[in-house]
Amino acid sequence: MKKSILATAALAVSAGTALAADLPSRKAPPPVYVPPPVIWTGFYVGLNAGYAFSNNNNQLVTSAPLLPGAGIFTWALSANAVLPAQNNGFIGGGQAGYNWQFARNFLVGVEADIQGVAAGGGSRTALTGVPFAATVFFTAYDARRNLDYLGTVRGRLGFLFTPTLLVYGTGGLAYGGIRNDLGLFQFSTTAPFGVGASSYSDTRVGWTAGGGFEWMFWPNWSAKVEYLYYDLGRVTNAFALIRVPPGIGLYGATQSADRFNGNIVRAGVNYHFNWGAPPILASY
Template sequence: MKKALSVAALVVALTGSALAADLPSYKAPPPPPLPPPPLWTGFYVGLNAGGTWSSSNSTQVGTFPIGQPGFNPAVFPQLAILASGSVPSRNSGGFIGGGQIGYNWQFYNGMLLGGVEADIQGIARGNNTTNFTTAAVVVGVPVISNTALARSVDYIGTVRGRLGWLFTPTLLIYGTGGLAYGGVTTNTSIFQAGTNGFSGFGATSFSDTRVGWTAGGGLEWMFMPRWSAKVEYLYYDLGNVSTSGALTSGFFPLGTYGFTQQTTRFNGNIVRAGVNYHFNWGAPPIVAKY
């Protein structure tokens, strides 16, 4: 009897093992793949160089006559007309070079990029003085009038936001816009002389930092880890500058015989290339989840 029970137990054990071997096995699913590293997120610094040229290349000169008792009243308006008009000026652009610093942040599954960038550049240029000469007969006296005009942007900087789309993980297409500032200078001098010995002179000047706006866009390529190269276009507008002064003479007509006002606009275009080094200090850590 005992022998029969032992045989039955052995049969059951063997059968259970066989059935267990036939059952399907279940394994835990593999962990999800790690997300791609945020190549662009973080701080960066870089250098740039390129060219700039102005969009407005003229200065409006308006001269208002002041009559002098005892003199022919027709003299002063005609002298004022000679010193008035739209005076062409040289392009206030040239070679541009400087540096930038910024921060990028990738979002929307790494497909979009937002950020902020600040930069400053110096401008190297040649002679920027223009001479504009007119002549007329004023109450029977030939008179010549010359206006010498110099205007320039000495440096320019921007503080801009950037928003772009990553066409590939390493190629960024972006638009940008924000604040622009620059050191501008304008100098105007007027000289008038007649064949009767008359001579008159007037001058105005302005030199200061102007604040305006800028907008543009560009391409940036991460050509190796932590290094990127970019090409960029910016339009800037620093607004209008007006200066005024007096026209005076030590000979006929005596003293001040007119007031002159000059208005010019400082706006232009920048095309530049640059290279950036990315520190990734501000990039969030990548945490694997299982």
């Protein structure tokens, strides 16, 4: 009886094993790669390069006699001109800032940058003769202006169209190093000649506004394209025109006036540190 029970149990085990072998195998699916969440909140630093071109491409030069009663020289000293002086060229530098992402799709931040600018222009007029009475007056101008560096401190407000694509507006303070050089040479066929020159340099403060796109193309790395308008205000440069030989009472004043404003189109790359920033999952 015992042998019969053992034989039946062995037969059942062998039948179950054979049945299991006939069933299809079931393997666990491979793990699905989940990319790390995109983190915009935190500090970042980067580099940029682009092109700057001015809005105002002219210098207005005006002259006037300082002392009346100089006879025909009073008319000659009143020479005026509008000189072309573009202020276009390469711009490049670096930036640093901080972003804070809130309400899932919105971002606010602050950014400061400083760039060297290879932008400058000028013009030189040929001697221009103007007949007057029994003589001819000749006047020549030499004018130049340069923007040596430009920096900004701006706020940024952006919207995340996707977790990696930011569209933003920006605006704030702008500052820049400017130079203005002006020279004048004037003489007549019957009178002493006059010369004058002046060089003016300063750090001007103004404003800037613009916008751009920024793309987080790799964890911690983003690329941007940006446009900015800047305005550093109006600059004047003046000097006295002194006749040679001196002491004959023929003196004039010459002044140049131009505006340092323009546009910047640039691209840049940023590295985001994300120190201690919790991920925020944007919804779309």
